[in-house]
Each structure stands twice: as structure tokens, then as C-alpha cells.
Amino acid sequence: MLSQDFISAICGPPLAANTAISKDVGIYTHALTPSHAVKATFKKSSTPVNCLAVSDTHIFTAQDQKAHVHVYSRLRGNQEALVPFPERIRSVALAGQVLVLGTAEGRLILWEVCTGRQVSTPPCHVQAITCLAVTPHHILSGSDDSNINVWSLSRLLDLHAHSEHEPELILSNHRGAITSLVVGPSTNPETSICVSASKDKTCIVWNFQTGQVLRTLLFPAPPLSICLDPSARALFVASEEGALYLVELFGGKKPILGGRCTEPASIVVQVTDPLAVSDPEAGQPSCLALTYDGTSVLSGHTKGKILRWSLAENAHPAELANLNASVTNIHFIPPLPSKEPTKTINIIKPNQNLKQYAFTAQLDTDLGLGSRFNQLLRTAQPVSDEQDAESAKQNLQFRAIMKSNEVLNSTEFMKTSVAQGPA
Numbered sequence: 001m002l003s004q005d006f007i008s009a010i011c012g013p014p015l016a017a018n019t020a021i022s023k024d025v026g027i028y029t030h031a032l033t034p035s036h037a038v039k040a041t042f043k044k045s046s047t048p049v050n051c052l053a054v055s056d057t058h059i060f061t062a063q064d065q066k067a068h069v070h071v072y073s074r075l076r077g078n079q080e081a082l083v084p085f086p087e088r089i090r091s092v093a094l095a096g097q098v099l100v101l102g103t104a105e106g107r108l109i110l111w112e113v114c115t116g117r118q119v120s121t122p123p124c125h126v127q128a129i130t131c132l133a134v135t136p137h138h139i140l141s142g143s144d145d146s147n148i149n150v151w152s153l154s155r156l157l158d159l160h161a162h163s164e165h166e167p168e169l170i171l172s173n174h175r176g177a178i179t180s181l182v183v184g185p186s187t188n189p190e191t192s193i194c195v196s197a198s199k200d201k202t203c204i205v206w207n208f209q210t211g212q213v214l215r216t217l218l219f220p221a222p223p224l225s226i227c228l229d230p231s232a233r234a235l236f237v238a239s240e241e242g243a244l245y246l247v248e249l250f251g252g253k254k255p256i257l258g259g260r261c262t263e264p265a266s267i268v269v270q271v272t273d274p275l276a277v278s279d280p281e282a283g284q285p286s287c288l289a290l291t292y293d294g295t296s297v298l299s300g301h302t303k304g305k306i307l308r309w310s311l312a313e314n315a316h317p318a319e320l321a322n323l324n325a326s327v328t329n330i331h332f333i334p335p336l337p338s339k340e341p342t343k344t345i346n347i348i349k350p351n352q353n354l355k356q357y358a359f360t361a362q363l364d365t366d367l368g369l370g371s372r373f374n375q376l377l378r379t380a381q382p383v384s385d386e387q388d389a390e391s392a393k394q395n396l397q398f399r400a401i402m403k404s405n406e407v408l409n410s411t412e413f414m415k416t417s418v419a420q421g422p423a
Helices: 372-379 385-406 411-420
Strands: 003-013 024-030 037-045 052-054 057-061 068-073 078-083 089-095 100-103 109-111 116-120 129-134 138-143 149-150 169-171 180-182 191-199 204-207 212-218 223-227 233-238 245-249 269-270 285-290 296-301 305-310 318-322 324-331
Touching: 003 052, 052 324, 057 089, 057 204, 068 089, 068 191, 100 129, 100 138, 129 180, 138 169, 138 180, 191 223, 204 223, 204 233, 212 372, 223 285, 233 285, 296 324, 305 324
Parallel strands: 089 129, 180 223, 212 269, 285 324
Antiparallel strands: 003 024, 003 324, 024 037, 052 057, 057 068, 068 078, 089 100, 100 109, 109 116, 129 138, 138 149, 149 169, 180 191, 191 204, 204 212, 223 233, 233 245, 285 296, 296 305, 305 318
16 A cells, blocks of 8 residues: 655644643654554744745744744754744745745745755745745745746856846736645646635636636635645645635536636636535644545644545545644655655755855765766677577587588698788
């Protein structure tokens, strides 16, 4: 059976005097299958919504109402560093080995964790950046000012950039603060979709490379957290009233995207039928995550509960855990290891005064292609049994000819051949 692990983070003081939960624990590592269990914990962290980022080796958490980030080592199981920044951090995302931070002043900060290089943008948002989404080539930032900025990752990290950084596009159809932001897996300009949720009770599906609005979804209550399935064919939405909605983008009776869609993109689709609604005792949902097998959705709630929604049974959500504090972030760990050539064992704290940077990481691959002799050995064709038999047969025939021919075997012929030498 596939083993699925996830990491959850909490924010705020304990809700009750629960002695069964360890004191000062702020981050939990869970095993979901085959049965739920807490595998590890990290202390001294209070992580707001959208302020958790996880790599193969580290956990990064921005702290509530503070201007620093806690860095935890997953390999050693302890807190590795406390990294200060000039502004309070409101959102965090990881783009490879670059930690992207959205500040309360509307600024982006990029930190290369293997070199310590730090890049900052002007405050292109007039209010705080509340959520971030990253692709291999872009960064999307959503803000309380209702706008979404699309940035080029390569231009932000350009060593020779002389002008101030500006977003490539500004997506501005929302009329309320952005609460959640997700992107699909495609990098093709024609199929690069993202979905944004806002307090104006809508979710908008965009082509973020062209700025085109593909569809607007209207909900009965403001959507607080959203997630896409791995193939970006289904959208899951958790609303303020505790309801979970499933929106099929390309399938179902009335697909809202793709060639089978018959309505123009300007038509607003009203979504009114939830899969299920959580009990009011659980509190509002603050985060949402889909399992890798696609059978369940996990939601974290303000009253400390993590609920599991079974998509196969379409039943009432079941309580998976109670962390006794507001659950603000849930992140599933990929079941397969990444294929990155390097591994970050120790992070390098950011330093803006340095003009030269050293890349510090552990190499997880070969240094080169090897010698030419090794390449020839790898590319040499193996000799088959038929070729061996044919060579032996030709050798026997040659020896038989030599033995039967008296002239070739004579001593005078051998002396003459040696004396003449090659022509």
C-alpha cells in the first residue's frame, strides 16, 4: 500500500488544557496510511495560513506577526536557524532551492538557501501578500488589494538586472482580498491555468501567461482555501461556512473548460451543491490538501481539528486528529523522492552585503560523464553466442587449411616470409 505522509502547522495558543498534546509543539509530521500516526514534531513555531514551505531536507515557517522565519532540519529533527527579515512575512513558497516570501508591505523577497543571496522587489502590491504559488518559470502573488501579480522567476534572479523588478502581468478581476491561489502543472502558454479564491465569494480560473479569464465561479459563501488535483481537472473549495465543493473543470455533465464547454467564458457559473458540510464545532476551514491517491481531502480548522473527507463515499467528514490549536497549514510529502542533483544539508542565511556567493550543497549525482574508455565500455555491443560460434568455426577452417597445405607448413616458406618482411 502507498504510504502517505503529511506535515501540519498550527498557530496561536492552546484551545484547552489538554495534557495529551506535547507543550510548545507547532509542527507535526503525520503518517496517513495505512493508519494515522504522528511520526515527529517540531517545537516553538506559530505559523499563519500560507506560511509553510517544505523541501526534501528542511521545513520553513514564517512566524505570526513577526519578521523572521524558522528553519527546521528534517534530517536531524531539530530547529536549524532563525532567519530575520526587514518586514513581517505573510506568505511563503518554495521554488526549487529559492524560498519566496510575501511581506506585509506588499513586497516579494527571494532567498537562495544554498548561497545566501537575497533579492527584493519594490512594494508592487499596496497591501499584504497573503498567498503565493510557484511554477518552474513563474511566481504568482495574491494580495489583500485583490490583485494577482505574475512574475518571471528567471528575471527576478538575474544577476545582471539593473532596473527595478516589475511583474509581467497583473490579474485584477477580483473585488475582494485574495484568500488562496493554486496553479496547474502545465508550463505550456496555452494551458497554463491558475485558480484564485477571494472574499468576494468567487473563484476565477485564469490563463496566467496571457491574463485571460477562463471562467468565474460564484459560491454562496467566501472561499477560504482551494486545491487542484495533480492533473488540474478538478477543483476543491472550502468555504467560510464549512462546506467542501468539488468543481469538475473538464468533465461532468457541464464542463466549464475545454472543447466540450458550450458557454462563453464571460458566463458566471454558480456552485451551490457541496459534497458535505463540516460541523460548526470544528470552526472555519483554513487549509486544504488532496491526498496523492485522489481518494481523500484533508482540511485544517480553527478549532484544532483535521478532518478527512472521503471522495469515494461522499460522506460526512471524519475527524483525523485534534491538535488543540488552529490548524493553518497542511502539506503532503511527495511519495517519490525528487531528482534534484544537489541536496541542501545546511542553509546559508541571507546576506545582502556580500558581492560574491558560494554554492553550498551535497552532490547527489556523478561529477561528470566519466572517461572515454568507460563510455566505450558502456556503448560496446555485447557479443552473441551465434557470433562466438561463427568465429570458432572460421578458426577451425583456417587451421585445417594450414595443416593440409604442405607448402605453407614447410620450413623454407617460413624463412622466406620472415626474410622478405612486409612490402
